[in-house]
Amino acid sequence: MSDSTIKAVLGPTNTGKTHLAIERMCGHSSGMMGFPLRLLAREVYDRVRAIKGDKAVALITGEERIEPPDARYFCCTAEAMDRLGAGKDGPHAFVALDEAQIGADPERGHIFTDRLLNARGREETMILGSTTLEPLVRKLIPRAEMVERPRFSTLSHAGSCKLSRLPPRSAVVAFGTDQVYAMAEALRRFRGGAAVVMGALSPETRNKQVELFQNGEVDYIVATDAIGMGLNLDLHHVAFAGLSKFDGKRKRRLTPAEMGQIAGRAGRHQRDGTFGALSGMRDGKGTPAEFTDEEIYAIEEHRFAPLTHLFWREAEPRFDNLATLIADLEMKPDEPELRPAPEAIDLAVLKRLSEDPIADSVKGAGSVRRFWEACSLPDFRSVGAGVHASFVKRLWQDLREGYLGADFVAARIAELDRMQGDIDTLQGRIAAIRTWAYICQRPDWVLARDEMFARARAVEAKLSDALHARLTERFVNRRTSLLMKSLGQDGSALPVELAPDGTLTVDGELIGRLDGFRFAVAPDATVADRKMLLAAGEKALPALLAQRAQWLAGDGIGELTIGNGAILWGEHKLATIELSDDFGTARIAFVRELSALPEASRLSFEAALQNWLDIRLEPLEPLRKLAAAAQDPAAGSEARALLHTVIAGHGVVTREDAGLQHLPKEMRPFLRKLGVVFGALDIFAHALLKPAPRQLLHALGVDKQPLNEAMLPVLKDVKQAPAGYRPAGSQMIRVDLAEKIVRAAFDARAKATPEGGKPPKRFFFDTALPISIGLEADNVLRLLGSAGFKRFAAPALAEGVSGPATPDSWNWRPRRPGGNPQRRTQHNRGEQGKRGKRSSNQGKPQVRSAQPPRKPAHEPARASGAFDALRDLLG
Numbered sequence: 116m117s118d119s120t121i122k123a124v125l126g127p128t129n130t131g132k133t134h135l136a137i138e139r140m141c142g143h144s145s146g147m148m149g150f151p152l153r154l155l156a157r158e159v160y161d162r163v164r165a166i167k168g169d170k171a172v173a174l175i176t177g178e179e180r181i182e183p184p185d186a187r188y189f190c191c192t193a194e195a196m197d198r199l200g201a202g203k204d205g206p207h208a209f210v211a212l213d214e215a216q217i218g219a220d221p222e223r224g225h226i227f228t229d230r231l232l233n234a235r236g237r238e239e240t241m242i243l244g245s246t247t248l249e250p251l252v253r254k255l256i257p258r259a260e261m262v263e264r265p266r267f268s269t270l271s272h273a274g275s276c277k278l279s280r281l282p283p284r285s286a287v288v289a290f291g292t293d294q295v296y297a298m299a300e301a302l303r304r305f306r307g308g309a310a311v312v313m314g315a316l317s318p319e320t321r322n323k324q325v326e327l328f329q330n331g332e333v334d335y336i337v338a339t340d341a342i343g344m345g346l347n348l349d350l351h352h353v354a355f356a357g358l359s360k361f362d363g364k365r366k367r368r369l370t371p372a373e374m375g376q377i378a379g380r381a382g383r384h385q386r387d388g389t390f391g392a393l394s395g396m397r398d399g400k401g402t403p404a405e406f407t408d409e410e411i412y413a414i415e416e417h418r419f420a421p422l423t424h425l426f427w428r429e430a431e432p433r434f435d436n437l438a439t440l441i442a443d444l445e446m447k448p449d450e451p452e453l454r455p456a457p458e459a460i461d462l463a464v465l466k467r468l469s470e471d472p473i474a475d476s477v478k479g480a481g482s483v484r485r486f487w488e489a490c491s492l493p494d495f496r497s498v499g500a501g502v503h504a505s506f507v508k509r510l511w512q513d514l515r516e517g518y519l520g521a522d523f524v525a526a527r528i529a530e531l532d533r534m535q536g537d538i539d540t541l542q543g544r545i546a547a548i549r550t551w552a553y554i555c556q557r558p559d560w561v562l563a564r565d566e567m568f569a570r571a572r573a574v575e576a577k578l579s580d581a582l583h584a585r586l587t588e589r590f591v592n593r594r595t596s597l598l599m600k601s602l603g604q605d606g607s608a609l610p611v612e613l614a615p616d617g618t619l620t621v622d623g624e625l626i627g628r629l630d631g632f633r634f635a636v637a638p639d640a641t642v643a644d645r646k647m648l649l650a651a652g653e654k655a656l657p658a659l660l661a662q663r664a665q666w667l668a669g670d671g672i673g674e675l676t677i678g679n680g681a682i683l684w685g686e687h688k689l690a691t692i693e694l695s696d697d698f699g700t701a702r703i704a705f706v707r708e709l710s711a712l713p714e715a716s717r718l719s720f721e722a723a724l725q726n727w728l729d730i731r732l733e734p735l736e737p738l739r740k741l742a743a744a745a746q747d748p749a750a751g752s753e754a755r756a757l758l759h760t761v762i763a764g765h766g767v768v769t770r771e772d773a774g775l776q777h778l779p780k781e782m783r784p785f786l787r788k789l790g791v792v793f794g795a796l797d798i799f800a801h802a803l804l805k806p807a808p809r810q811l812l813h814a815l816g817v818d819k820q821p822l823n824e825a826m827l828p829v830l831k832d833v834k835q836a837p838a839g840y841r842p843a844g845s846q847m848i849r850v851d852l853a854e855k856i857v858r859a860a861f862d863a864r865a866k867a868t869p870e871g872g873k874p875p876k877r878f879f880f881d882t883a884l885p886i887s888i889g890l891e892a893d894n895v896l897r898l899l900g901s902a903g904f905k906r907f908a909a910p911a912l913a914e915g916v917s918g919p920a921t922p923d924s925w926n927w928r929p930r931r932p933g934g935n936p937q938r939r940t941q942h943n944r945g946e947q948g949k950r951g952k953r954s955s956n957q958g959k960p961q962v963r964s965a966q967p968p969r970k971p972a973h974e975p976a977r978a979s980g981a982f983d984a985l986r987d988l989l990g
Contacts, residue, residue: 119235123242123252126264127417128379129388132243133159133347135264136211140188141166143238146209147189149196149230151217153178153318154325158347160190177493178318178552179572193217193226198430200234210236215244216422218251221362224426225456231255233430247372250421254452268382272411273389276354279305283334284351286342287393288377290360298356299337299590308591309335312342315497317545319579324586333591340369343376353381353390358406359398368398371410372419379414390414427453434483437469463500464507465490473508476515485559489514493553496546506550514560521563525570527551532574534581538589541582548575611655613662619655631687632660632708660709661716668723675724677731680816682724690724692815697742698735701728734811737790737802738766744789754782757798761791765818766803767839767850773798794854795861795902797841804839804851813838828852829889843901844894856885856895857902864927877907877924903927 124132137159140146150156153176160174160181173186175195189202193212200210218228231242232255242252242259252259278301281287287302287309289295295313302309310328312321328336329349336348340360355377359368369377382388396404406414413419427450432443444462447455458466465487468474477486489511494503513519531548534541552575555561555568612620617628627636634656667675667684675684682689682703690703703724709717744750745758757778760768775798783793790800802808806826812818820838823830830840830847840847848856860880867878885895896906905928909921 119238119240121240121242121256121259122262123249123256123259124262124264125244125246125249127246127266127375129266129268129382130264131267132264133213136213136241136243137162139239139241140209140211143208145187145202145207146236147191147196147200147202147207148211148213149191149193149234151193151214153192154321155213156190156192157318157322163188163190178549178556180556193230196230196234198229198233200236200240206235206237208236208238210234211241211243213243215242216248218425219422221426221457222459225428228425228427228453229430245372245376245419246417247419247422251425251452255450266417267385269387270379270382271387271389271415272406273352273391275392275394275405277394278302281306281335281354282352284349285335286348286350286353286380287335287337287356288340288342288353289337289356290339294356295337295339302335302337303590306335308333309337311586311590312336312338314339314341315542317549317575317579317582319576320545320582320586323579323583327587327591340373340377342380343373348380349383350381351388353378353388355392355404356396357398358392358404371413374410375414375417375419424452424454426456428456434480434487437474437477437483437486440483440487441466441469460494460500460503461491464504467500467504468508471508473511485514486511492550495549496543510554518562519554519560521561521567524551524555524561524567528567528570528574532577534577538582538585541578541585545575545578545582548578611659613659629659629663631684632663632689633687656711657713660712664712664716664720668720672723672727675727677811677814682728692728694815694817697746698739699742701732703728732811734807737800737808738762740789741800750785751782753778754786757786761798761800765812765838766800768798770794770796770798792851792854794850795857796853797850799850801851804849809839843890844897846890846894848890848898852888853898856888856898859884860899860902860904860925877926879922880925903929
């Protein structure tokens with residue numbers, strides 16, 4: 116391959132290096148690219164697959180292997196790529212290594228250094244990395260062609276900024292899990308949430324979190340410094356929550372090159388980016404986390420101190436025995452630009468187990484190689500060399516005898532197939548299942564390898580989904596995030612949906628509910644979210660309220676009712692009703708919530724409600740006639756005064772309170788034509804005693820008396836007389852029926868009066884009518900007693916005499932002013948109970964009703980209004 120070209124394409128971030136390498140690889144007949152992250156390898160795999168087709172492209176990582184039989188293009192992690200850049204048919208035409216400067220990393224650097232020195236394409240080789248790598252490439256690969264690419268966009272320092280004021284599309288870089296979680300929690304409160312990217316997450320979870328940010332569901336991402344390792348994000352700003360990190364040995368300040376690698380993720384292609392620190396943050400020593408002027412200059416100008424060395428470890432050690440293997444792995448390089456790699460965890464495990472009795476079983480080159488492969492199992496669980504060595508020891512005990520049994524591996528996978536638990540629990544299970552996925556993809560470790568690998572990958576995918584859901588649930592308030600992006604839009608464009616039960620949602624997220632025409636914020640909203648939710652609701656309210664008002668004015672008009680002096684929709688008050696004094700007109704006043712209606716909708720809705728109200732008020736037409744007559748000067752002052760009294764009583768007034776003594780008799784026909792009935796006990800408008808007007812008066816709040824909606828003839832067990840009723844002993848009777856009973860009594864008296872003669876002192880009256888209406892016998896006496904009637908009990912039949920009993924007789928005497936009708940009838944109630952005591956006075960009628968109180972001798976007797984009542988009843 117001496118004729119192949121080697122190009123070192125160096126430059127800062129956002130220079131299109133990876134894009135150039137993809138184009139070059141697709142121009143060759145075959146190719147292989149190595150990447151620092153499985154996530155980046157997967158991204159490039161999808162891009163190349165879209166160009167070359169599924170059958171031509173392979174993805175090979177430590178935990179995943181998608182390799183079609185005819186694959187010609189390979190996207191790999193650096194550890195998984197062939198160290199020489201070769202495939203099963205020999206060297207690939209094109210080979211590229213991305214982020215080659217990672218060769219200076221103490222932990223993984225020796226892998227990248229080996230690929231940089233040895234992986235070569237048959238026709239072309241590309242080394243992609245930072246400009247800090249240039250001096251080392253010139254010395255280690257003298258014939259390499261140096262290609263420096265400028266950054267497409269400008270990167271500038273934006274100063275410090277509070278977390279609550281970060282611009283959208285920002286990344287917060289934190290160091291340590293606790294700080295990542297704290298930043299994400301704060302962004303959830305301030306900005307609706309953030310995606311989370313950490314090295315401890317599984318690649319699938321990181322993919323989903325990155326997608327959450329890339330799709331715009333959240334505008335912020337919180338990440339560790341892993342964000343600088345080739346992750347292509349649509350970032351505008353990178354904010355550092357700290358400038359120091361623990362590198363495995365000590366806590367130190369980031370180098371300017373490391374700062375630039377992270378900050379350079381801001382800006383994409385031609386769009387400029389910014390970086391800065393979060394104000395108020397401090398480093399480990401208590402100093403403010405602020406960039407120095409030198410660091411700002413270096414980052415903005417992409418001028419960093421060149422790398423002075425790369426870490427190296429023998430990539431092809433000898434496997435004669437464990438001692439030889441360890442010696443080769445600890446061998447020092449010959450080149451001054453290379454330094455021996457610090458002891459990695461695989462070497463640490465190997466050295467520990469080489470001192471264990473289990474090492475006695477490792478004999479021969481094949482066994483030593485297999486033992487080294489077991490020790491190279493990645494520590495996905497991050498448990499350290501000691502605990503990890505114990506796991507490898509147990510693994511080797513099984514591998515020493517051949518293969519791991521399928522049943523054993525399936526049982527271990529099934530133990531991890533549980534989606535319950537918090538974030539840390541799921542991360543632990545994912546680390547464990549990644550270990551088993553790595554074991555299962557080895558070609559000579561597990562029986563039924565393909566099936567076991569598929570099971571492990573399926574469980575990892577399920578756990579990754581569960582972890583993504585937990586992270587999103589904890590660190591993303593999707594509702595707030597959606598609203599923050601929507602509030603700047605036109606209110607009519609806000610994607611608010613109104614459900615049949617009144618709930619309001621934005622893209623499926625509950626923001627509140629519409630109770631009638633009143634918007635209420637979702638009850639689970641925090642104090643910080645309430646203002647935003649109210650703003651979102653108010654933006655969408657005009658259109659929603661107009662839609663609701665249009666439906667109510669049409670199909671929903673039947674759901675409206677009147678109550679408490681207002682128009683109601685269910686339990687929701689729409690408008691108050693203001694009646695005029697003459698009941699001729701009614702004006703409606705909308706509640707405050709309807710002020711959000713657009714003007715045109717409000718006027719249309721008001722007209723519809725007014726028309727509906729006018730129809731509903733038709734039962735009050737008799738009252739309107741009375742009110743109109745009360746305003747007519749031709750009616751005379753006395754008639755108008757009586758009409759006002761009847762109107763004030765909402766159609767009913769007792770005779771004593773009517774002031775009939777002032778009404779000329781010639782005015783009564785005029786009033787009767789208006790529907791006024793002059794009864795012995797009450798003056799009333801008969802049309803207003805029907806259920807419809809009584810219910811309407813009560814619903815309008817005009818009549819505050821209790822209401823019997825059905826206006827039943829007689830009520831029992833009622834303490835206060837409802838509107839349109841009068842007391843009758845222990846019962847209440849409707850005033851028109853009370854008048855009917857009293858009229859029947861007067862008719863009976865009139866029939867007993869000889870033509871042209873005087874009315875008899877006593878007459879017979881059948882109480883079948885009041886009893887048929889529902890009055891009890893005692894209460895009949897109380898009602899008739901209030902009209903001046905007294906009952907005289909008939910004598911009982913003599914002993915031994917048979918036949919019908921003599922009916923009781925009645926007498927009527929006009930009530931005197933000041934008389935107490937209730938007291939006059941008290942004796943009547945107990946009269947029947949005393950009948951048994953009359954045997955000694957048979958034949959002598961006993962008066963059991965109280966006599967009206969006598970006037971004092973010095974007070975002249977006055978005629979009672981009962982004569983007028985009798986005259987009214989008899990016409």
